[in-house]
Amino acid sequence: MINQSPYLHMSAPLNLDTQNQKYWGQALESLSIPSNDDPYEVLLTYAPEIAREFVPAELLQEVVSIKQPSTRPYRLLNNLPRDSQLMGVPTDGKRPSWKKSWVSESVLIGIAGALGLNPLSYLQEKEGALVHEVAPISGQQRQLSNCGKVALGFHTDHAILHRRYRPEYLMLIGLVNPGNVPTLIACIDDALERLEPHHEKVLQQHRFRVELPDSVSVWNGKKLLSEWKPMLTTGNNGVVEFSGNLHSVRPMDEEAANALSALVAILAQVAQEIVLKPGMLVLFDNHRCLHARRSVYRERWLQRLFCRHSLTDLRQRNAALASSSYAFDMQALLLE
Numbered sequence: 001m002i003n004q005s006p007y008l009h010m011s012a013p014l015n016l017d018t019q020n021q022k023y024w025g026q027a028l029e030s031l032s033i034p035s036n037d038d039p040y041e042v043l044l045t046y047a048p049e050i051a052r053e054f055v056p057a058e059l060l061q062e063v064v065s066i067k068q069p070s071t072r073p074y075r076l077l078n079n080l081p082r083d084s085q086l087m088g089v090p091t092d093g094k095r096p097s098w099k100k101s102w103v104s105e106s107v108l109i110g111i112a113g114a115l116g117l118n119p120l121s122y123l124q125e126k127e128g129a130l131v132h133e134v135a136p137i138s139g140q141q142r143q144l145s146n147c148g149k150v151a152l153g154f155h156t157d158h159a160i161l162h163r164r165y166r167p168e169y170l171m172l173i174g175l176v177n178p179g180n181v182p183t184l185i186a187c188i189d190d191a192l193e194r195l196e197p198h199h200e201k202v203l204q205q206h207r208f209r210v211e212l213p214d215s216v217s218v219w220n221g222k223k224l225l226s227e228w229k230p231m232l233t234t235g236n237n238g239v240v241e242f243s244g245n246l247h248s249v250r251p252m253d254e255e256a257a258n259a260l261s262a263l264v265a266i267l268a269q270v271a272q273e274i275v276l277k278p279g280m281l282v283l284f285d286n287h288r289c290l291h292a293r294r295s296v297y298r299e300r301w302l303q304r305l306f307c308r309h310s311l312t313d314l315r316q317r318n319a320a321l322a323s324s325s326y327a328f329d330m331q332a333l334l335l336e
């Protein structure tokens with residue numbers, strides 16, 4: 001760990017006690033989902049209620065504090081229930097048919113709901129699945145996305161979308177990680193403390209274009225670039241936010257490129273390495289944290305969930321979808 005973050009003193013994982021882990025796990029293992037139902041709709045209905053039963057209120061309170069501007073924008077939660085029978089890892093990016101239990105998915109969706117967050121997905125990513133399998137896909141190991149094996153640079157997710165359509169929070173849970181491949185999380189506040197003011201000013205200007213991520217396929221695979229936009233903005237609450245992908249962003253000129261290089265160097269210094277072992281989860285603010293991955297040299301399987309405080313803007317833009325829909329049409333969102 002190479003971290004001198006002012007938030008560091010708060011970075012130890014919060015542990016669920018063993019008794020609640022055991023009984024919550026048993027409740028989730030016995031959850032049966034009718035084969036004709038959408039499993040995610042069932043989990044959205046029941047998993048938050050079950051989570052509230054087994055996760056102590058004070059623990060939830062600790063986790064939910066990441067919503068406050070003055071608090072470290074990520075939290076680790078450990079000793080969570082795990083699926084008792086995992087027979088390998090997916091190699092095609094899809095939930096394996098042999099995964100009969102829904103424990104990990106229920107933990108993600110349950111904690112999100114218990115924290116007052118709304119899970120969401122996009123129809124053109126992972127076929128709209130609410131929970132994403134983050135594991136290398138055969139033949140796509142070099143891809144710079146959740147499907148690859150190569151190291152993935154610092155980024156926020158879906159920076160090409162307007163802020164009101166982007167995931168505000170990401171949750172990642174470990175299922176299989178024998179090689180202890182770390183996920184890196186860097187707080188933009190920590191980076192800005194070290195960044196030269198002139199570089200910060202450049203990053204606030206409309207001098208950058210970001211790409212559609214490789215994991216999303218729209219209009220038969222078109223590669224899209226955003227308009228010229230700033231990397232740094234100030235949110236409604238006065239908090240500085242970052243949106244972009246530092247391994248694919250296009251700077252307008254040399255000065256913009258230099259500002260990006262300076263930021264990349266600093267992010268490596270302030271990042272925290274987190275090894276998501278089975279039963280460990282990280283929740284982070286997708287506007288205040290950048291995340292990255294070291295190369296995956298052994299099999300690894302995480303699951304990911306996107307969340308927002310509100311889905312109202314997404315539902316208004318996707319008015320043709322059912323009012324209970326959690327999966328949104330990225331093409332409609334990109335056109336605005």
Ligand SMILES: [Fe+2]
Nearest residue numbers: 155156157291
């Ligand atoms: Fe990501």
